[in-house]
Amino acid sequence: MRLGMLCSRIRVEEKLLITELNRRGVCYERIDDGEIVFDLAQRELPFDVVLERSISFGRSLYTLQVLEARGVRCINRAAVVATCGDKLRTTEALLRAGVATPRTLLAFTPEAAIEAIETLGYPAVLKPVVGSWGRMVTRVNDRDAAEAVLEQLDVLGSWQQHVYYIQEHIAKPGRDIRAFVVGDEPICAIYRYSDHWITNTARGARAENCSIEGAVGDLALRAAQAVGGGILAVDLLETHDGRLLVNEVNHTMEFRNSIDTTGVNIPARIIDYVLNQEPRTQNLEPGFSQSVAPITLSVA
């Protein structure tokens, strides 16, 4: 197997994966997404399998398309990255699969967005369709706040920030859940506790072990399958009446705070999965021919 690892900066996670590969004596080539130049006239690339660990949604999305068009098996697939990296696509995939997720509305002008927010009621949550680590996720508690945020996005934001992705606010019990799914197996989960309503560990949340058995594992696996499967981190919310909802699915999961917390050797499980992949696929046409079903927009 000619193995590649697509990387940007080498974070703790990438170093753990590299250490695991070295420990097993597995040869691989690092693909630096800041240095690589693809000659698109060249229809072959010297890889069978590539593990994507780029920190950049854009760079990974385009690199994976180039690789898959040349028959390289990518983990995760370009279609999965495209779905997970765009909240609209994620929500559509979850809804199509019947996976419980917060009620979500979509609008394209501040006026329509206000109408959507007030359909859901305050507080409501605004999110950028592309964004991670809780960045620019906003809870609007009243109309004054909603109007201020929407005006700022309208005036200062890029075209993508004029896509207003609006969700019902879920009153969490001071925590959420992150479940790790590798292939067909939910392998472990953590609670992320925070006094702040945004509970990303990137924003300082504290991790504790959470049982992956039962409803948590079942829902995480269904969510992972809904977006196309692979190596995924599924973020779950607990409602006040005991339901579990899928908040989002992450395609290049960070897990440094979860290994000791869960007792699961996450990098080893990832490398197990990668090395068990069938090398090479048929050359794929660009445009995500292995994508999930086409997007259909729901009307509120």
Place this chain on the structure above:
Amino acid sequence: MNCPECEATITLSPDLLDGEIIQCPDCGVELEVLSTEPLALALAPAIEEDWGE
């Protein structure tokens, strides 16, 4: 090796990798290992809009 931001002395791991992100123990700034041979550190690039997981 000294931190390029605050010039504190940084003790580096022997298994450092090119592109690795480390943190200055003194000022806390993120540093990128530009190369291990010869050893070169620089302030890590600022986070971009599409970065994440």
